[in-house]
């Protein structure tokens with residue numbers, strides 16, 4: 001490994017493809033597959049991951065915004081792409097030129113998009129987003145909002161120069177254990193079906209109905225409908241071991257400096273760690289600007305070839321310290337795994353009080369992605 005890279009993320013596209021196939025095998029026959037590659041494919045590199053998914057046969061991709069979609073089109077990705085978030089109406093021409101599918105979350109946006117598309121004499125492909133309980137984006141349809149919600153969806157779909165190809169909703173607790181989460185998720189799904197049914201009675205049908213995120217693919221396979229929409233599963237997490245998924249990112253660094261520090265000396269900003277004995281301290285060139293959360297300071301270990309090395313003192317912007325006193329075999333330039341194979345991203349994220357998603361997509365631009373297979 002070229003140590004000038006200081007810290008790097010090894011990405012296995014073979015493992016992405018393995019996960020893709022494992023997820024597909026868990027889906028009903030004929031169910032389409034949308035791979036969620038927003039946030040640079042959860043930090044794994046959107047272009048590389050999308051190329052691999054396209055070659056493997058994914059039917060659709062999803063990103064959060066126009067810039068992310070444009071990056072994929074510029075790289076030659078031809079698979080249909082759904083933009084999950086908002087795009088301002090000024091960009092309708094670009095959406096159509098790039099053959100993108102735009103989410104529509106309320107009637108007012110449908111009207112704006114329709115006007116822009118009509119002025120261009122062209123048609124914008126859209127998916128209707130229904131809010132069935134996430135209380136984030138989408139046409140409100142819960143409880144007292146149902147009738148008005150249906151009316152608004154029908155109106156949105158009837159706007160000229162829009163092609164309502166799909167309709168979808170998003171589950172809030174499909175990955176949570178417990179009966180309450182089950183009841184809530186089943187309620188969301190039932191409401192989604194009722195919405196589709198009511199809209200179809202007004203003569204509007206959709207070619208692609210979708211709602212299954214990763215949690216639902218694993219826990220509620222009956223919600224797959226026409227297309228599943230997993231993200232984190234592709235990157236190897238969220239199946240609780242059921243699908244045999246493999247992690248795809250290994251965050252690596254190396255020991256850049258070693259020094260012996262006498263007992264009783266404070267380490268790093270704030271002096272939050274005092275050496276309890278003469279300590280063989282390693283400095284590793286990774287810090288919070290690389291995506292290593294400062295909240296992990298003094299709370300985690302990183303993995304050396306001879307075992308785990310406890311992290312000591314505050315994690316700085318560009319580096320941090322690890323205790324090598326018990327690991328005499330670890331030397332300058334020895335490799336250190338932050339997470340990946342021997343320490344899972346999920347376990348390390350847990351120590352920071354967060355989830356694998358956040359740890360993965362926080363690995364910053366400064367960290368080169370190295371595709372290992």
Ligand SMILES: *Cc1c(COP(=O)(O)O)cnc(C)c1O
Pocket residue numbers: 036038084170213214215229230231232233
């Ligand atoms: C991010 C996202 C997904 C993927 O979620 P996972 O939990 O990673 O499977 C699916 N649908 C929507 C609307 C999303 O925003």
